[in-house]
Amino acid sequence: MSGIADVARRAGVSKATASRALTGSSQVSDQTRRRVQEAAAALGYVPSTSAVSLATGRTRNVGVIMPRLNRWFFAEVLEGIQSELLSHGLDLTLYDARPGTAGRRRIFEDFLARKRFDGLIAVALDPDDHELDRLLRLGRPVVSVVGDAATAVVTLDEAHAAERATEHLLALQHTDIAFLGGGETQPWASVDRRRYEGYQRAMSAAGLPSRHIPAPPSLPGGYAAAVDALSDARARPTALVAVCDEVAVGAIIAARRLAIPVPGGLSVVGIDDHEYAEMFSLTTLAQNPRQQGVAAARMLVGELQSPTAMPASHVLQARLIVRNSTAAPSGTPGVVVTDTGLLDHA
Amino acid sequence: MSGIADVARRAGVSKATASRALTGSSQVSDQTRRRVQEAAAALGYVPSTSAVSLATGRTRNVGVIMPRLNRWFFAEVLEGIQSELLSHGLDLTLYDARPGTAGRRRIFEDFLARKRFDGLIAVALDPDDHELDRLLRLGRPVVSVVGDAATAVVTLDEAHAAERATEHLLALQHTDIAFLGGGETQPWASVDRRRYEGYQRAMSAAGLPSRHIPAPPSLPGGYAAAVDALSDARARPTALVAVCDEVAVGAIIAARRLAIPVPGGLSVVGIDDHEYAEMFSLTTLAQNPRQQGVAAARMLVGELQSPTAMPASHVLQARLIVRNSTAAPSGTPGVVVTDTGLLDHA
DNA sequence: TTGTATGCGTTATCAA
DNA sequence: TTGATAACGCATACAA
Numbered sequence: 001m002s003g004i005a006d007v008a009r010r011a012g013v014s015k016a017t018a019s020r021a022l023t024g025s026s027q028v029s030d031q032t033r034r035r036v037q038e039a040a041a042a043l044g045y046v047p048s049t050s051a052v053s054l055a056t057g058r059t060r061n062v063g064v065i066m067p068r069l070n071r072w073f074f075a076e077v078l079e080g081i082q083s084e085l086l087s088h089g090l091d092l093t094l095y096d097a098r099p100g101t102a103g104r105r106r107i108f109e110d111f112l113a114r115k116r117f118d119g120l121i122a123v124a125l126d127p128d129d130h131e132l133d134r135l136l137r138l139g140r141p142v143v144s145v146v147g148d149a150a151t152a153v154v155t156l157d158e159a160h161a162a163e164r165a166t167e168h169l170l171a172l173q174h175t176d177i178a179f180l181g182g183g184e185t186q187p188w189a190s191v192d193r194r195r196y197e198g199y200q201r202a203m204s205a206a207g208l209p210s211r212h213i214p215a216p217p218s219l220p221g222g223y224a225a226a227v228d229a230l231s232d233a234r235a236r237p238t239a240l241v242a243v244c245d246e247v248a249v250g251a252i253i254a255a256r257r258l259a260i261p262v263p264g265g266l267s268v269v270g271i272d273d274h275e276y277a278e279m280f281s282l283t284t285l286a287q288n289p290r291q292q293g294v295a296a297a298r299m300l301v302g303e304l305q306s307p308t309a310m311p312a313s314h315v316l317q318a319r320l321i322v323r324n325s326t327a328a329p330s331g332t333p334g335v336v337v338t339d340t341g342l343l344d345h346a
Numbered sequence: 347m348s349g350i351a352d353v354a355r356r357a358g359v360s361k362a363t364a365s366r367a368l369t370g371s372s373q374v375s376d377q378t379r380r381r382v383q384e385a386a387a388a389l390g391y392v393p394s395t396s397a398v399s400l401a402t403g404r405t406r407n408v409g410v411i412m413p414r415l416n417r418w419f420f421a422e423v424l425e426g427i428q429s430e431l432l433s434h435g436l437d438l439t440l441y442d443a444r445p446g447t448a449g450r451r452r453i454f455e456d457f458l459a460r461k462r463f464d465g466l467i468a469v470a471l472d473p474d475d476h477e478l479d480r481l482l483r484l485g486r487p488v489v490s491v492v493g494d495a496a497t498a499v500v501t502l503d504e505a506h507a508a509e510r511a512t513e514h515l516l517a518l519q520h521t522d523i524a525f526l527g528g529g530e531t532q533p534w535a536s537v538d539r540r541r542y543e544g545y546q547r548a549m550s551a552a553g554l555p556s557r558h559i560p561a562p563p564s565l566p567g568g569y570a571a572a573v574d575a576l577s578d579a580r581a582r583p584t585a586l587v588a589v590c591d592e593v594a595v596g597a598i599i600a601a602r603r604l605a606i607p608v609p610g611g612l613s614v615v616g617i618d619d620h621e622y623a624e625m626f627s628l629t630t631l632a633q634n635p636r637q638q639g640v641a642a643a644r645m646l647v648g649e650l651q652s653p654t655a656m657p658a659s660h661v662l663q664a665r666l667i668v669r670n671s672t673a674a675p676s677g678t679p680g681v682v683v684t685d686t687g688l689l690d691h692a
Numbered sequence: 693t694t695g696t697a698t699g700c701g702t703t704a705t706c707a708a
Numbered sequence: 709t710t711g712a713t714a715a716c717g718c719a720t721a722c723a724a
Contacts, residue, residue: 003717014695019719026720029693046459050399051717054700059396061439061462069425075416082415082442086449091462093407093439096428103432113392116407116437220625256602279566349701360711365703372704375709397701400716 002043010039022047062300063117065095065107065125071217072246072274073289077123077145080293088301093117097125108134115140119300122147123293126190141303145296146191152303154296154314158191158271161285161318162198165241165269168283168320170206172328174239174267177203178211180225180251181243192217192243195271199241211237215247219276222250230258230266238329239267245274245284252280252325263327273321283326285318292316348389356385368393408646409463411441411453411471417563418592418620419635423469423491426639434647439463443471454480461486465646468493469639472536487649489642491635492537498649500642500660504537504617507631507664508544511587511615514629514666516552518674520585520613523549524557526571526597527589538563538589541617545587557583561593565622568596576604576612584675585613591620591630598626598671609673619667629672631664638662 008018013032020026021036022045028036039045053059062085066074078094085092093116097104108131112120115138124146127135132150135142142151146158162179169177179199182192196212203210215225222242230236230251242248248270255262262268270277273286295314354364359378366372367382368391374382385391399405408431412420424440431438439462443450454477458466461484470492473481478496481488488497492504508525515523525545528538542558549556561571568588576582576597588594594616601608608614616623619632641660 004719005717015718016696016720017694020694023719027693032693046461048400048717049460049462050396050405051700052719053396054394054400054702055717055719057700069415069428070418070421072416075421078440079415079442082440083449086442086452086457089456091439091457091460093437094424094428096425096432103429106432110435111432111437114395114437115392116395219622223625253599276565279569350703351701361702362704362712363710366710369703373709378709394701397716398703400718401701401703403716 002045004045004047006043007036007039007045010043011036059091059116059118060089061091061093061117062297063093063095063112063120064123065097065112065120066123067097067099067104067125069096073244073272074123076289077293077296080290080295081121081297082293084294084297084301090301099126112138118304119143121145121296121300122151123296124189124191141300141307143296143300143303145292148190149311149313152299152312152314154292154299154316156287156292156316156318158194159198159201161271161287162195162241162243163202164198164318164320165271165285166199166202168269168322169239169241169267169326170202170208172239172267172326173332174329175206175208176211176237176329177208177239177241178213178229178237179243180213180222180229180240181215181217181247182212184214189217195243213240215243215250217244217247219246219250219253222247223254224250226251226254227257230254230260236266238265239326240269242268242270245270245272245277245282248282248284248325249274249276249280252282263325264330267326267329269326271318273319277321278323281324283323284321286321287316287318348391350391350393352389353382353385353391356389357382405437405462405464406435407437407439407463408643409439409441409458409466410469411443411458411466412469413443413445413450413471415442419590419618420469422635423639423642426636426641427467427643428639430640430643430647436647445472458484464650465489467491467642467646468497469642470535470537487646487653489646489649491638491642494536495657495659498645498658498660500638500645500662502633502638502662502664504540505544505547507617507633508541508587509548510544510664510666511617511631512545512548514615514668514672515585515587515613516548516554518585518613518672519678520675521552521554522557522583522675523554523585523587524559524575524583525589526559526568526575526586527561527563527593528558530560535563541589559586561589561596563590563593565592565596565599568593569600570596572597572600573603576600576606582612584611585672586615588614588616591616591618591623591628594628594630594671595620595622595626598628609671610676613672613675615672617664619665623667624669627670629669630667632667633662633664 008015018036021028021033095107097107119141122144144151144153146155182188200210213229215221248268255266260266270284273284354361364382367374367379441453443453465487468490490497490499492501528534546556559575561567601612606612616630619630
């Protein structure tokens with residue numbers, strides 16, 4: 001409850017020197033600085049954030065806006081951002097902008113305009129033109145995680161990740177490879193689209209036709225779509241590139257249910273290296289969303305400390321982790337697929 | 347960029363009336379109010395939050411503190427809180443206070459003390475005495491989601507939920523029922539402990555011994571623990587009460603891997619009604635964390651609008667959803683367990 | 693190195 | 709109903 005005036009009085013100095021001693025900015029003699037600090041500690045002085053903001057124009061707060069919270073990727077990114085901001089003494093205010101909701105409109109029209117933050121991190125926001133405009137007109141630095149810039153950006157090379165996932169299957173001699181994920185008709189999330197493009201690129205480079213099986217981006221979504229797509233033994237592909245690990249795991253569970261051995265009868269590769277990937281022996285292209293959060297926060301903090309031209313770009317590459325959900329298609333000469341799906345070179 | 351002075355000038359009134367007209371507090375003639383509002387709209391006037399806070403002492407912001415973000419329960423609660431706050435025009439600042447970390451200490455020592463919020467929502471925080479003290483001394487209303495009060499609280503009746511889960515199995519004639527979850531030695535999360543107590547209560551009421559199988563509170567955790575505990579066919583229980591659905595699903599996957607039919611050879615009941623529950627036909631005691639978030643936010647907002655004595659308590663009861671992961675133990679007279687696990691009365 | 697005085701953008705008090 | 713003016717709690721330009 002005590003203000004800087006109290007601290008100043010107790011230390012026997014003016015408010016101005018007290019302020020200087022505590023913010024560490026200007027020149028203050030070591031002795032008085034110590035006295036002021038002791039007084040502040042003794043009184044349990046905590047500066048009023050609103051007064052500081054009003055006087056300095058800085059909030060010491062960062063906004064984070066994302067389309068949802070309850071998916072592995074988003075939660076991980078958020079934790080990464082949070083921990084990095086924490087270490088800089090910055091607060092985090094969160095905006096949950098689910099696409100197509102009134103809440104999202106409200107956020108863009110009202111909440112962001114309050115500019116309660118020094119900078120903004122947008123995670124997989126996929127803003128439309130109007131929203132992007134709003135974002136940029138804020139006059140605050142913006143860093144995106146996932147997305148195609150216009151702002152500074154930290155992102156996985158989505159297309160390349162999917163391309164390499166596909167190439168992994170191609171190298172195993174698969175030719176009938178389907179992409180599992182993405183919507184049926186409604187507009188795709190940009191991430192899904194880019195991953196699909198990577199898959200297509202690899203397929204056409206191999207002279208093979210693409211094949212798309214729509215699936216909602218969740219484990220149950222992948223499960224349901226896979227149960228459907230895999231039931232017809234004659235028509236089903238020998239391998240799947242899943243849009244993400246959750247969908248991939250859903251597909252593996254579906255295969256088990258249909259008594260299709262993985263990887264003996266079906267290979268599945270994901271993208272993410274999700275928390276569940278190891279348990280399901282899922283071959284995947286690993287990314288590290290937590291690290292992306294940290295990187296984005298760090299980028300923003302740097303920009304706040306010393307403003308630059310901005311639009312930096314930080315593109316990360318996924319790392320292939322081969323586990324036991326991928327193998328050569330059955331019948332491939334030179335390899336034997338055992339019961340347990342282990343691959344033995346004959 | 348334009349302030350209330352600009353609005354006042356454009357409307358031809360003083361700053362004071364402009365403020366009154368916009369905040370809607372005092373008496374202003376309809377005509378001037380309209381003029382002021384038009385001026386504000388024309389200028390795109392947005393009040394400075396720090397100035398408002400400094401003048402009023404209110405931040406129009408709510409703090410949310412939770413021990414983690416990347417679990418279904420927490421993400422759902424957070425989404426519920428967020429959406430409710432949004433509809434009241436309140437901002438949300440998030441504190442990720444993972445137990446035992448330096449970050450958590452920093453949050454309690456520094457961040458909360460800044461009092462950037464009018465009130466606080468603590469989700470499954472399990473604060474120790476020192477932390478609780480800090481929380482209460484803040485001089486701001488605190489609402490907990492999950493937890494044993496000292497603050498106002500919105501919570502599931504955890505013990506009763508577990509008790510009913512156990513009773514469901516007892517009614518099916520199970521006698522060898524184990525509790526899956528909770529730590530080996532390290533202090534349990536309070537939720538886990540309370541659920542275990544509910545299980546114990548039902549077991550001893552039935553004159554049966556309790557049996558505890560430790561498992562980390564995650565799907566892979568439940569899987570690993572169940573694989574371990576179920577391998578010995580003679581020693582394994584006929585039914586499991588899982589501490590939560592994620593652990594329950596892990597156990598179901600483990601059972602499938604061990605070729606133990608569910609529910610034919612093993613019944614599993616969870617608590618939550620997680621996103622995955624339906625896909626795995628999991629019998630469970632449903633709670634609605636999103637709704638709990640909404641309720642907590644609503645409670646806090648009410649308290650902010652008209653302060654009361656506080657410590658209200660809002661205890662919710664779980665709802666039993668019987669799916670297909672529970673059945674009578676094999677060999678029970680009067681029932682036949684079919685291949686697919688469907689229960690037929692003979 | 694320190695103190696004085698002013699500004700930050702509102703709301704709130706007091707007169708008119 | 710309205711207007712002038714004083715807080716709100718701090719940082720900072722300027723003067724000493």
